[in-house]
Amino acid sequence: MTVGRKRVRGPFGWTADQRRSLLWALAFLSPWIIGFIVFTAAPMAWSLWLSFTSYSPLTDKAPFVGLANYQRMVADPKAWTALGNTFYFTVLFVPLATCLALILASLLNRVGGRSAGFFRTAFYLPNVTPAVAVGTLFILVLSNPDGLVNQVLGFFGITGPSWLNDPAWIKNGIVMMMLWSIGGTVVILFAAMRNVPVELYEASHIDGASRWQRFTNITLPLISGALFFTIIINTIASLQLFSEIYTIFFGQRQGAAGGDAALFYVVYIFRQAFETFRMGYASALAWLLFVIIGIITFIQFRVSKRFVYYENN
Numbered sequence: 001m002t003v004g005r006k007r008v009r010g011p012f013g014w015t016a017d018q019r020r021s022l023l024w025a026l027a028f029l030s031p032w033i034i035g036f037i038v039f040t041a042a043p044m045a046w047s048l049w050l051s052f053t054s055y056s057p058l059t060d061k062a063p064f065v066g067l068a069n070y071q072r073m074v075a076d077p078k079a080w081t082a083l084g085n086t087f088y089f090t091v092l093f094v095p096l097a098t099c100l101a102l103i104l105a106s107l108l109n110r111v112g113g114r115s116a117g118f119f120r121t122a123f124y125l126p127n128v129t130p131a132v133a134v135g136t137l138f139i140l141v142l143s144n145p146d147g148l149v150n151q152v153l154g155f156f157g158i159t160g161p162s163w164l165n166d167p168a169w170i171k172n173g174i175v176m177m178m179l180w181s182i183g184g185t186v187v188i189l190f191a192a193m194r195n196v197p198v199e200l201y202e203a204s205h206i207d208g209a210s211r212w213q214r215f216t217n218i219t220l221p222l223i224s225g226a227l228f229f230t231i232i233i234n235t236i237a238s239l240q241l242f243s244e245i246y247t248i249f250f251g252q253r254q255g256a257a258g259g260d261a262a263l264f265y266v267v268y269i270f271r272q273a274f275e276t277f278r279m280g281y282a283s284a285l286a287w288l289l290f291v292i293i294g295i296i297t298f299i300q301f302r303v304s305k306r307f308v309y310y311e312n313n
Contacts, residue, residue: 051283058277069284079285081260082268085171089264090238093175097182097234098227104182105189106215120190123183135247138177139164149176164248167261174262177244185230192226193219224308232300239293242266265289 051069055062073079141148142163150160163173200218249262273282
Protein backbone atom coordinates (compact mmCIF):
# COMPACT_ATOMS: atom_id res chain seq x y z
CA MET A 1 0.00 0.00 0.00
CA THR A 2 1.32 3.42 -1.02
CA VAL A 3 1.14 6.18 1.53
CA GLY A 4 0.66 9.63 0.04
CA ARG A 5 2.87 12.46 1.12
CA LYS A 6 1.38 14.95 3.51
CA ARG A 7 0.79 18.31 1.89
CA VAL A 8 2.65 21.12 3.61
CA ARG A 9 0.45 24.20 3.95
CA GLY A 10 1.72 27.74 4.20
CA PRO A 11 0.73 30.52 6.61
CA PHE A 12 -2.65 31.01 4.84
CA GLY A 13 -3.41 27.32 4.64
CA TRP A 14 -2.37 27.09 0.97
CA THR A 15 -0.41 24.20 -0.45
CA ALA A 16 2.63 24.68 -2.67
CA ASP A 17 0.54 23.91 -5.79
CA GLN A 18 -2.03 26.52 -4.81
CA ARG A 19 0.65 29.14 -4.23
CA ARG A 20 2.23 28.29 -7.58
CA SER A 21 -1.14 28.61 -9.34
CA LEU A 22 -1.71 31.97 -7.65
CA LEU A 23 1.67 33.26 -8.83
CA TRP A 24 0.95 32.19 -12.41
CA ALA A 25 -2.49 33.81 -12.26
CA LEU A 26 -0.98 37.06 -10.99
CA ALA A 27 1.67 36.92 -13.71
CA PHE A 28 -0.95 36.65 -16.45
CA LEU A 29 -3.13 39.30 -14.81
CA SER A 30 -0.23 41.69 -14.20
CA PRO A 31 -0.74 43.76 -17.41
CA TRP A 32 -4.35 44.45 -16.42
CA ILE A 33 -3.43 45.06 -12.76
CA ILE A 34 -0.69 47.53 -13.69
CA GLY A 35 -2.97 49.27 -16.19
CA PHE A 36 -5.78 49.50 -13.63
CA ILE A 37 -3.48 50.99 -10.99
CA VAL A 38 -1.80 53.47 -13.36
CA PHE A 39 -4.77 54.54 -15.48
CA THR A 40 -7.78 54.07 -13.16
CA ALA A 41 -7.02 53.71 -9.44
CA ALA A 42 -4.28 56.37 -9.25
CA PRO A 43 -6.24 59.01 -11.25
CA MET A 44 -9.34 58.32 -9.11
CA ALA A 45 -7.34 58.79 -5.92
CA TRP A 46 -5.80 61.98 -7.32
CA SER A 47 -9.21 63.37 -8.33
CA LEU A 48 -10.56 62.59 -4.86
CA TRP A 49 -7.75 64.67 -3.37
CA LEU A 50 -8.35 67.45 -5.89
CA SER A 51 -12.02 67.60 -4.88
CA PHE A 52 -10.87 68.96 -1.51
CA THR A 53 -8.67 71.63 -3.11
CA SER A 54 -9.08 74.65 -5.38
CA TYR A 55 -6.49 73.39 -7.87
CA SER A 56 -6.13 75.25 -11.16
CA PRO A 57 -3.64 74.28 -13.90
CA LEU A 58 -3.11 77.98 -14.57
CA THR A 59 -1.46 78.49 -11.19
CA ASP A 60 -0.30 74.91 -10.59
CA LYS A 61 -1.28 75.29 -6.93
CA ALA A 62 -3.73 73.17 -4.96
CA PRO A 63 -4.66 74.90 -1.69
CA PHE A 64 -6.77 72.70 0.58
CA VAL A 65 -10.36 73.99 0.94
CA GLY A 66 -12.01 71.07 2.70
CA LEU A 67 -15.67 70.58 1.77
CA ALA A 68 -16.01 73.95 0.04
CA ASN A 69 -16.35 72.38 -3.43
CA TYR A 70 -19.12 70.07 -2.24
CA GLN A 71 -20.91 72.94 -0.51
CA ARG A 72 -20.66 74.98 -3.68
CA MET A 73 -22.05 72.06 -5.67
CA VAL A 74 -25.16 71.90 -3.49
CA ALA A 75 -25.81 75.60 -4.11
CA ASP A 76 -25.00 75.51 -7.84
CA PRO A 77 -28.25 75.67 -9.89
CA LYS A 78 -26.47 74.73 -13.12
CA ALA A 79 -25.17 71.52 -11.56
CA TRP A 80 -28.71 70.51 -10.61
CA THR A 81 -30.02 71.52 -14.03
CA ALA A 82 -27.39 69.35 -15.70
CA LEU A 83 -28.17 66.47 -13.34
CA GLY A 84 -31.89 66.84 -14.02
CA ASN A 85 -31.34 66.81 -17.79
CA THR A 86 -29.20 63.70 -17.47
CA PHE A 87 -31.79 61.89 -15.35
CA TYR A 88 -34.57 62.88 -17.76
CA PHE A 89 -32.62 61.44 -20.67
CA THR A 90 -31.72 58.25 -18.79
CA VAL A 91 -35.28 57.56 -17.62
CA LEU A 92 -36.59 58.06 -21.15
CA PHE A 93 -33.80 56.43 -23.13
CA VAL A 94 -33.10 53.21 -21.23
CA PRO A 95 -36.68 51.78 -21.37
CA LEU A 96 -37.12 52.86 -24.99
CA ALA A 97 -33.75 51.41 -26.02
CA THR A 98 -34.48 48.14 -24.17
CA CYS A 99 -37.94 47.70 -25.72
CA LEU A 100 -36.77 48.58 -29.22
CA ALA A 101 -33.74 46.29 -28.90
CA LEU A 102 -36.00 43.44 -27.75
CA ILE A 103 -38.25 43.92 -30.79
CA LEU A 104 -35.33 44.06 -33.21
CA ALA A 105 -33.61 41.05 -31.59
CA SER A 106 -36.85 39.05 -31.81
CA LEU A 107 -37.20 39.91 -35.50
CA LEU A 108 -33.55 39.08 -36.08
CA ASN A 109 -34.04 35.74 -34.32
CA ARG A 110 -36.65 34.81 -36.95
CA VAL A 111 -34.31 35.58 -39.83
CA GLY A 112 -32.25 32.66 -41.07
CA GLY A 113 -29.63 32.00 -43.71
CA ARG A 114 -27.06 34.47 -44.96
CA SER A 115 -29.36 37.42 -44.45
CA ALA A 116 -29.06 36.96 -40.65
CA GLY A 117 -25.37 37.85 -40.77
CA PHE A 118 -26.08 40.89 -42.92
CA PHE A 119 -28.70 42.24 -40.52
CA ARG A 120 -26.51 41.60 -37.48
CA THR A 121 -23.75 43.61 -39.12
CA ALA A 122 -26.17 46.36 -40.17
CA PHE A 123 -27.56 46.71 -36.65
CA TYR A 124 -24.10 46.85 -35.08
CA LEU A 125 -22.40 49.22 -37.53
CA PRO A 126 -23.69 52.43 -35.83
CA ASN A 127 -21.84 51.35 -32.66
CA VAL A 128 -18.46 51.61 -34.40
CA THR A 129 -19.26 55.04 -35.84
CA PRO A 130 -17.21 57.76 -34.06
CA ALA A 131 -19.34 59.74 -31.61
CA VAL A 132 -18.26 63.06 -33.12
CA ALA A 133 -19.36 61.84 -36.55
CA VAL A 134 -22.74 60.80 -35.12
CA GLY A 135 -23.18 64.24 -33.56
CA THR A 136 -22.30 65.97 -36.84
CA LEU A 137 -24.66 63.69 -38.76
CA PHE A 138 -27.60 64.42 -36.47
CA ILE A 139 -27.08 68.17 -36.82
CA LEU A 140 -28.23 67.57 -40.40
CA VAL A 141 -30.87 64.97 -39.53
CA LEU A 142 -32.57 67.03 -36.80
CA SER A 143 -32.08 70.55 -38.15
CA ASN A 144 -35.14 72.70 -38.75
CA PRO A 145 -36.80 72.93 -41.24
CA ASP A 146 -34.56 71.08 -43.71
CA GLY A 147 -33.58 68.11 -41.55
CA LEU A 148 -34.46 64.59 -42.64
CA VAL A 149 -36.82 64.01 -39.69
CA ASN A 150 -38.82 67.19 -40.32
CA GLN A 151 -38.96 66.49 -44.04
CA VAL A 152 -40.49 63.07 -43.34
CA LEU A 153 -42.98 64.64 -40.91
CA GLY A 154 -43.79 67.32 -43.49
CA PHE A 155 -44.60 64.60 -46.05
CA PHE A 156 -47.45 63.55 -43.74
CA GLY A 157 -48.54 67.14 -43.18
CA ILE A 158 -46.94 67.47 -39.74
CA THR A 159 -44.88 70.52 -38.88
CA GLY A 160 -41.77 69.28 -37.14
CA PRO A 161 -40.39 71.05 -34.08
CA SER A 162 -37.01 72.70 -33.78
CA TRP A 163 -35.20 69.69 -32.32
CA LEU A 164 -31.90 71.46 -31.74
CA ASN A 165 -33.09 74.89 -30.57
CA ASP A 166 -36.41 74.52 -28.80
CA PRO A 167 -35.76 73.71 -25.09
CA ALA A 168 -38.98 71.69 -24.96
CA TRP A 169 -37.72 69.30 -27.67
CA ILE A 170 -33.95 69.20 -27.27
CA LYS A 171 -33.80 66.27 -24.84
CA ASN A 172 -36.35 64.30 -26.88
CA GLY A 173 -34.23 64.90 -29.97
CA ILE A 174 -31.18 63.62 -28.10
CA VAL A 175 -33.09 60.45 -27.17
CA MET A 176 -33.96 59.93 -30.84
CA MET A 177 -30.33 60.43 -31.76
CA MET A 178 -29.00 57.94 -29.22
CA LEU A 179 -31.47 55.24 -30.27
CA TRP A 180 -29.23 55.08 -33.34
CA SER A 181 -26.64 53.23 -31.25
CA ILE A 182 -28.66 50.36 -29.75
CA GLY A 183 -27.08 47.82 -32.11
CA GLY A 184 -24.84 46.45 -29.38
CA THR A 185 -27.85 45.78 -27.16
CA VAL A 186 -29.64 44.11 -30.09
CA VAL A 187 -26.72 41.75 -30.74
CA ILE A 188 -26.41 40.79 -27.05
CA LEU A 189 -30.13 40.04 -26.73
CA PHE A 190 -30.11 38.17 -30.03
CA ALA A 191 -27.25 35.96 -28.80
CA ALA A 192 -29.19 35.27 -25.59
CA MET A 193 -32.31 34.33 -27.56
CA ARG A 194 -30.33 31.90 -29.69
CA ASN A 195 -29.33 30.06 -26.51
CA VAL A 196 -32.91 29.43 -25.39
CA PRO A 197 -33.59 25.66 -25.79
CA VAL A 198 -35.84 24.99 -28.78
CA GLU A 199 -37.45 22.09 -26.89
CA LEU A 200 -39.16 24.55 -24.55
CA TYR A 201 -40.83 26.33 -27.47
CA GLU A 202 -41.90 23.02 -29.01
CA ALA A 203 -43.40 21.78 -25.75
CA SER A 204 -45.26 25.05 -25.16
CA HIS A 205 -46.55 25.02 -28.74
CA ILE A 206 -47.94 21.52 -28.21
CA ASP A 207 -49.62 22.75 -25.03
CA GLY A 208 -51.32 25.50 -27.03
CA ALA A 209 -49.34 28.51 -25.84
CA SER A 210 -49.53 31.60 -28.04
CA ARG A 211 -46.48 33.43 -29.35
CA TRP A 212 -46.93 36.14 -26.72
CA GLN A 213 -47.17 33.53 -23.95
CA ARG A 214 -44.02 31.82 -25.23
CA PHE A 215 -42.22 35.17 -25.31
CA THR A 216 -43.26 36.26 -21.80
CA ASN A 217 -42.98 32.85 -20.08
CA ILE A 218 -39.97 31.34 -21.86
CA THR A 219 -37.94 33.92 -23.77
CA LEU A 220 -37.96 36.78 -21.26
CA PRO A 221 -37.10 34.66 -18.18
CA LEU A 222 -34.28 32.84 -19.98
CA ILE A 223 -32.72 36.01 -21.41
CA SER A 224 -33.28 38.02 -18.21
CA GLY A 225 -29.57 37.81 -17.36
CA ALA A 226 -28.56 39.40 -20.67
CA LEU A 227 -31.43 41.87 -20.37
CA PHE A 228 -30.26 42.90 -16.91
CA PHE A 229 -26.69 43.32 -18.17
CA THR A 230 -27.77 45.61 -21.01
CA ILE A 231 -29.95 47.70 -18.68
CA ILE A 232 -26.99 48.19 -16.32
CA ILE A 233 -24.63 49.12 -19.17
CA ASN A 234 -27.11 51.46 -20.87
CA THR A 235 -27.94 53.18 -17.58
CA ILE A 236 -24.28 53.85 -16.78
CA ALA A 237 -23.60 55.01 -20.37
CA SER A 238 -26.64 57.32 -20.32
CA LEU A 239 -25.51 58.98 -17.10
CA GLN A 240 -22.10 59.63 -18.71
CA LEU A 241 -23.28 60.85 -22.13
CA PHE A 242 -20.85 63.44 -23.46
CA SER A 243 -19.34 63.29 -26.96
CA GLU A 244 -22.45 63.63 -29.10
CA ILE A 245 -23.93 66.36 -26.88
CA TYR A 246 -20.75 68.40 -26.83
CA THR A 247 -20.32 68.06 -30.60
CA ILE A 248 -23.85 69.29 -31.36
CA PHE A 249 -24.45 71.96 -28.72
CA PHE A 250 -21.13 73.09 -27.25
CA GLY A 251 -18.72 72.95 -30.16
CA GLN A 252 -18.94 75.32 -33.11
CA ARG A 253 -22.70 75.64 -32.53
CA GLN A 254 -22.20 76.84 -28.94
CA GLY A 255 -25.00 79.20 -28.01
CA ALA A 256 -27.32 77.93 -30.77
CA ALA A 257 -29.24 75.62 -28.46
CA GLY A 258 -32.11 76.72 -26.25
CA GLY A 259 -30.64 77.75 -22.91
CA ASP A 260 -29.43 74.99 -20.61
CA ALA A 261 -31.75 72.29 -22.00
CA ALA A 262 -28.78 70.44 -23.53
CA LEU A 263 -26.46 70.87 -20.54
CA PHE A 264 -25.76 67.32 -19.44
CA TYR A 265 -23.84 66.49 -16.29
CA VAL A 266 -20.59 65.21 -17.83
CA VAL A 267 -20.60 68.16 -20.23
CA TYR A 268 -20.85 70.46 -17.21
CA ILE A 269 -17.95 68.64 -15.53
CA PHE A 270 -15.85 69.00 -18.68
CA ARG A 271 -16.59 72.72 -19.00
CA GLN A 272 -15.73 73.34 -15.36
CA ALA A 273 -12.46 71.44 -15.73
CA PHE A 274 -11.21 72.56 -19.14
CA GLU A 275 -12.99 75.84 -19.89
CA THR A 276 -13.02 77.57 -16.51
CA PHE A 277 -10.11 75.43 -15.15
CA ARG A 278 -11.81 74.71 -11.81
CA MET A 279 -10.29 71.26 -11.51
CA GLY A 280 -11.12 70.90 -7.83
CA TYR A 281 -14.78 71.70 -8.36
CA ALA A 282 -14.95 69.45 -11.42
CA SER A 283 -13.47 66.60 -9.38
CA ALA A 284 -16.15 67.06 -6.73
CA LEU A 285 -18.82 66.97 -9.42
CA ALA A 286 -17.28 63.79 -10.85
CA TRP A 287 -17.29 62.07 -7.47
CA LEU A 288 -20.95 62.93 -6.99
CA LEU A 289 -21.68 61.19 -10.31
CA PHE A 290 -19.61 58.20 -9.20
CA VAL A 291 -21.66 57.90 -6.01
CA ILE A 292 -24.95 58.28 -7.92
CA ILE A 293 -23.99 55.56 -10.42
CA GLY A 294 -22.90 53.31 -7.56
CA ILE A 295 -26.22 53.76 -5.72
CA ILE A 296 -28.33 53.19 -8.85
CA THR A 297 -26.32 50.09 -9.78
CA PHE A 298 -26.65 48.72 -6.23
CA ILE A 299 -30.43 49.20 -6.34
CA GLN A 300 -30.63 47.50 -9.72
CA PHE A 301 -28.67 44.52 -8.42
CA ARG A 302 -30.92 44.25 -5.37
CA VAL A 303 -34.08 44.41 -7.48
CA SER A 304 -32.66 41.94 -10.02
CA LYS A 305 -32.73 39.11 -7.47
CA ARG A 306 -36.50 39.00 -7.89
CA PHE A 307 -36.61 39.15 -11.69
CA VAL A 308 -33.39 37.68 -13.12
CA TYR A 309 -33.28 33.93 -13.68
CA TYR A 310 -30.02 31.98 -13.54
CA GLU A 311 -29.91 28.28 -14.39
CA ASN A 312 -27.65 27.41 -11.46
CA ASN A 313 -30.11 28.93 -8.93
